[in-house]
Amino acid sequence: MPDSPLRQAALEVESHVGSQGWDQPPRLFALVPTADLIAAEPGLADQLSDDPDSITPIEQELPEGRELEDLLTEIEWPDAVTGCAAVIERIMLPPEAEESLPDDPDAIVEAAINHPDRREVRLVAAVMRDGRSHSAVRAKDPADAELLEGPDLVPGLIEHLRSTLT
Incomplete structure (x- = not known):
């Protein structure tokens, strides 16, 4: 799998959420250029990547009791947000x-x-304003299930996220 800042952001989101276990509500993240974030908040420089092309995910609070797909129809990101992940x-x-x-x-x-024959899975999708996407899928069982990843493994979620960036 070719590496990219978007892929790294998607994997960071998956790892962050995965470290908190299963049976979690949906999560949403703004994706911002790390360099822009450091310029706006220099005190964060020690905590963030020094790669000038890196992307930093910033978790957003979501209201409880609503389906993520419904919430995404109401979201419009400011220009400073170059992408989003869910x-x-x-x-x-x-x-x-x-x-x-x-x-x-x-x-x-x-x-x-x-x-x-059901399988419980965690789906991660990340998209950028320029149309690039990356996604990941991990099964709940077995506990050491391999992470599957690629640009379009969860096309429906990717399209929902893209609609928030236009």
Whole structure:
């Protein structure tokens, strides 16, 4: 996987959230150029990367009780924010399981929770104003599950985040 400041920011977000365990609410981060942050707050220089191209994630407070996807429709970032990242936990089912799911949305949730082949995953998506993206997916089980990453592993979340940057 080619390295980049965006990839490093996405991995930092995943590591930060992952260090706090599972069963967490959605998390949202503004992505700002580290150099701009240090220029605005010189006292942070010792805590941040000295790489002039690095990106620093800054966690945002989210109201409780709302779906992240709904909140993202209301967010517009100021120009100083060059990107954003989000972390959500979801249940994934194998493609063949979708055929047997009920039509009722509440029943779908119950069926997914009780499906024997379900996988609980943490999804991370990070996007920049210029269109670049990076994403990561980690399964809850096994405890040492490999982190999968790439530019478009969670396309729906990436598109939701992109809409906040226009």
